Amino acid sequence: MRRIPPLAAVRVFEAAARHQNFTAAAVELGMTQAAVSYQIKLLEERLGVPLFHREKKRVMLTEAGKRAAPQVGRAFDALDSAFATIRAEDEALLTVSTSNTFANTWLAWRLGSFQMAHPDMAVRLLTSDALAEFGSDEVDVAIRAGIGPWPDLSQDLLVPIDFTPMCSPGFLRRHGPVEPRDLLHLPLISPHDPWWTFWLREAGVDVPDGQLRPGVRLDSQAHEGHAAMAGQGMAMLTPFFWRNDLADGRLARPFDQVSTRGYAYWLVCPEARRGVPKIKRFREWLLAELARDLPSPV
Template sequence: MADPLAGIPLASIRVFEAAARLRSFTRAAEELGMTQAAVSWQIKALEGRLGQSLFRRLPREVQPTEGGERLSRAATEAIGLLRRAVSDLTEADEHILSITTLATLATQWLAPRLGAFQVANPGLAVRLDTNPALLDLSRESFDLGIRSGHGEWPGLESQLLMPSVFTPLCSPATAGRLTLSEPGDLLEAPRIGLEKEWAAWFVAAGVASATRAASRLTADNQVLEVAAALGDQGVALASPILFAREIRSGLLVRPFPQTVSFHSGYYLVWPEGRRRSPKIARFRDWLMAQAEADPTVAEARAGSA
């Protein structure tokens, strides 16, 4: 049987994949460093070889035909596999481990432990990124990510790192000013964080009330909200795992044991097909061992079981 790919240049497939993904010959040309005319010529040549149209040309964009959609999905997957294979074979790439993660988890839990990993792996430099955007690891230059959710993302494999639990935290001075003998006492306390999250915690703590004071402050990550709590501004809803050092040192008080979860946990993720990459495997095994050895993680796992 004749090879259906015979005579079809890989460059044409690459151009087609970009145009289908971006829905634009112009944007594909910009991404690939080509002219729009060159992209159009490559697409026409590919359509000629296949004997069918791959795009509907509209005034402001192009849309893949039914056949174009099928070819686009396969082309994107194939190019992603090729990109990862080339990356894994590049010696320089094996000396840099790029990780994208959540800012609070990076600051409070991961960064203080990374020194031990680098001592054990002196030939591997770690690049840590805390961009809040949900990056596409199959296309971006990152090897691993740590994400919050339920463990299912297209094109990624995942492993649960730790549960996601939240509990009230405040400074000793704030705890001393307030009467906190039962969870319901927090209804009228100065609170930090989103009201819908506090409402969920009150339900988890068995507190049913339609009247409660509004939160005084919200921020876009836990570090900022807990910083406000450390400054005696109120009670924050935050992770007892990520702020375990502050709790142990007495900087923060945990007035009640009840916790609430907004998703199943924090997951270590990597692109499909890269499980066996030596640097990914080394970091994954080390990170999971760190989580296993953390007593606050074990406590949270027991509480959410």
């Protein structure tokens, strides 16, 4: 069993011995000069020998202090080297967790530009609609859909989530022109989604309680949008994610009305890790990319 004195006190001794000055050690360690003196006194009492001579406004190492200081310094150098390897490995890999929808409709199409801008960093993208657990999932940052706030997490608003029905142009030609009330009788994709009832009632349609009607049930908006492009029915989609498909004629928007329930996509990470360089670089890149794609406020 190692008989090591309290490491907090040893750390203070190493800095004070290196500077030969309690005030300079306090500045380096982010402590008060009184706290440095207290830790040195604790260490001296634990060892039973003085480590410093106190002479007015200066301190000098005793013979015992002189013998210990080089070895303690080398020990801290070894510790720094050991953890530097871990820091370098951690900095070389960024793990991003996000939903299937955000990954498939936007992020996966853009992530290559971040990788090219930071060729020394590998990026791992985890897609799941379950909330990432930062402590156990080894995730650096997450792009999360919800209302928030999330305690102890840094949060940046990315994209407000709104929604409106969309379909393929061919589907619209077969069934159009359509009014909102017609949606009660048309093939719907994921009719179990409560957004349907919310949107229809905002449109003035008297919607009965319960599921609207049987239909194809998919697990993410990314899949629903592609099913709509294939002519499988009308899907409730967020215009931002499908703007290119709308512009290229793969999807059509029959109605001007867009609804929202106050949800949004957020970038989140543990508050204590917000300033980690790789997280900071990803956050700055992500916000800049979205600023180019999001419509300017009127």
